[in-house]
Structures are given as structure tokens and as C-alpha cells.
Amino acid sequence: MVVIGRRKSIGLFIAFGAGLISVILLLYVGGVFLNWRTGALLVLGVLLLAAVIAGVVLNTFFLVREIRRNEQHDAFINAVTHELKTPVASIRLYLETLQSRLVDDAQRAEFYRIMLEDSDRLLETIEQVLRTGRISPASRKPNRSQLDLGAVVEDCVAQARKLKQLPSEALTYQAGPPLVILADMDEVRAAVSNLIDNAVKYSGKDVRVGVETAVVDQKYASVRVHDHGPGIPKAELKHIFKRFHRVPGATARVPGTGLGLFIVRSVAKRHGGRAWAESDGMGQGSTFVLQLPIMR
Ligand code: ADP
Numbered sequence: 001m002v003v004i005g006r007r008k009s010i011g012l013f014i015a016f017g018a019g020l021i022s023v024i025l026l027l028y029v030g031g032v033f034l035n036w037r038t039g040a041l042l043v044l045g046v047l048l049l050a051a052v053i054a055g056v057v058l059n060t061f062f063l064v065r066e067i068r069r070n071e072q073h074d075a076f077i078n079a080v081t082h083e084l085k086t087p088v089a090s091i092r093l094y095l096e097t098l099q100s101r102l103v104d105d106a107q108r109a110e111f112y113r114i115m116l117e118d119s120d121r122l123l124e125t126i127e128q129v130l131r132t133g134r135i136s137p138a139s140r141k142p143n144r145s146q147l148d149l150g151a152v153v154e155d156c157v158a159q160a161r162k163l164k165q166l167p168s169e170a171l172t173y174q175a176g177p178p179l180v181i182l183a184d185m186d187e188v189r190a191a192v193s194n195l196i197d198n199a200v201k202y203s204g205k206d207v208r209v210g211v212e213t214a215v216v217d218q219k220y221a222s223v224r225v226h227d228h229g230p231g232i233p234k235a236e237l238k239h240i241f242k243r244f245h246r247v248p249g250a251t252a253r254v255p256g257t258g259l260g261l262f263i264v265r266s267v268a269k270r271h272g273g274r275a276w277a278e279s280d281g282m283g284q285g286s287t288f289v290l291q292l293p294i295m296r
Contacts, residue, residue, distance in 0.1 A: 013062050079244075153192055171196070181221050194260040194264050203229040204229065232247060275289065276289055
């Protein structure tokens with residue numbers, strides 16, 4: 001998909017350049033032909049100048065867009081390669097240790113625990129990449145059924161507590177009224193889990209995450225995920241939902257691929273809903289909101 005998109009814009013680039021050269025040649029030949037008429041020459045000159053300026057502007061626009069895309073792809077390849085290589089290297093190291101020397105039972109149990117964690121991380125990365133492909137506009141429509149959003153959120157909270165071994169006060173859930181939506185269970189689960197996982201992941205050691213569900217304007221079922229983590233700079237709030245985008249600086253050192261929030265917003269849009277982030281800036285924590293239409 002990405003390669004096709006890139007080829008398309010490069011094709012557009014080349015076609016535009018060729019078109020521009022033809023126009024310039026045409027105007028030039030025409031200009032020479034009509035040389036004796038000063039008025040016609042002036043008009044031709046102005047047209048030529050306008051065409052050249054428009055060409056330069058458009059070329060620069062496409063060039064910048066291509067460079068940005070290349071940068072994003074490089075960042076994505078680096079992040080995914082890192083996210084795939086690190087857990088595999090770690091699992092391999094523990095297996096080699098188990099194979100090469102005798103370890104006591106407690107140590108062996110610890111090695112197994114770490115290897116299981118690494119394989120979960122590996123599966124999570126693979127699942128994020130596959131899901132990004134599944135929710136692209138060209139892919140199948142969501143497989144909708146009647147869902148209780150509150151129950152889905154409660155399940156995601158319970159799963160996150162278990163996987164990250166969090167006490168219930170570190171990750172709280174405040175249930176609102178019953179929220180019936182018509183949605184793809186798998187996609188909604190992925191979106192809610194991504195928000196909870198991010199809130200826990202970026203909080204570091206001090207995990208204080210609150211999840212709430214509510215009805216908004218009698219129209220939307222809303223899920224709010226609030227954390228006391230590092231927060232997000234205001235200028236980044238609208239960019240973090242873009243594919244592969246990661247906020248530079250301290251949070252970029254936390255493992256990730258830049259796909260989670262892209263999946264959240266895509267799922268929201270596919271269901272006629274919306275998703276956004278709020279934060280008063282660095283060090284101020286963040287709140288993420290996912291709203292999906294209530295079933296009538
Ligand atoms: P990933 O977490 O894999 O990098 P996401 O798409 O889930 O990708 O998030 C994009 C970026 O948004 C992250 O790299 C991070 O900089 C920022 N971000 C997301 N959630 C939070 C959060 N709860 N607190 C602070 N920053 C966040």
C-alpha cells in the first residue's frame with residue numbers, strides 16, 4: 001500500500017515535470033514565431049513566468065512531502081526492526097544460558113517469565129503491524145455487532161492489570177451508564193487497549209491511570225483514559241495520531257512503533273466516531289478520549 005502510494009506521487013511528479021517542460025517549449029517556440037509582435041511576446045512571457053513559478057511551488061511541495069514520508073518510513077523501519085530484534089535477542093540469550101549451564105529452579109523460573117514477556121512484546125508488535133493493514137481504507141468493512149462498551153472496557157482494564165501486574169488502585173475503572181454500540185468487537189478492543197497500554201507504558205514507574213466511560217450529548221459513548229505521566233507538548237497533540245509519528249525526546253526512548261494511536265483514530269473514524277488527546281504540556285499528564293456513536 002505504502003509503496004504504491006509512493007510510486008503514485010513519484011509518477012505524478014514526473015508527469016508534472018514533463019508537462020511543464022512541454023508548456024515551456026511550446027511557449028518558447030510560439031514566442032520566437034511571433035517575435036515581431038511585442039504584445040504577444042509580453043503575454044507569452046507572463047504566462048511562462050506564471051507557469052514556472054507554479055511549477056517550482058508544486059515541485060517543492062511534492063519534494064517536501066516525499067522527504068517527510070521517507071523520514072517517517074525510516075523511523076518506522078528502525079522502530080519495528082528494534083521492536084522485533086530486541087525481544088528475539090533476549091529470548092535467544094536466555095535459551096543459550098539455559099542450554100550452556102545449570103541454573104537453579106528459581107533462576108530458571110525467572111528466565112521463563114522474562115522469555116514469556118519478550119514473546120508477548122513480539123506478538124504485540126506483529127499484531128500492531130498486521131492490524132494497521134487490516135484497518136486501511138481499502139480493506140474490509142468493520143464486522144459490526146451489538147456491544148456493551150462498558151463490558152469491553154472493563155475487560156481491557158482487567159487484562160492490562162494482569163499483564164502489567166498492576167494493583168487495582170494503579171489502574172482504576174469508573175463505569176458510566178450502560179453503553180450499547182454497533183461495532184467491531186476486535187477493533188474496539190484494540191483501540192481501548194492501545195490507549196490503556198500507552199497510559200501505563202508512558203507513566204513509567206508511577207502508574208496512576210484512570211479509565212471512565214460516559215454518555216456525551218445523548219449521541220456518543222465515550223471512553224476517557226487519564227494518566228499522570230510525562231504529558232504531551234501542545235504542538236504535538238494533533239500529530240501523534242499520524243501513522244509512525246512519535247514525539248521526539250524522552251518518550252521516544254520508550255519502546256514503540258508509532259502505530260497505536262493511528263489505529264485508535266482509524267477505528268474511531270471507521271465507526272463514525274472520533275478520538276483526540278488533551279494535555280497541558282510536558283509533566284502534566286495526558287487524557288485520551290475515544291467516542292463512538294451510541295446505537296439507537
Ligand atoms: P507508540 O507508543 O508505539 O510510539 P502511539 O501511536 O501509540 O505509538 O503513540 C504515538 C506517540 O504519542 C508516542 O510515541 C508518544 O510520544 C505519544 N504518546 C502516546 N500516548 C501517550 C501518553 N499516554 N503519554 C505521553 N505520550 C504519549
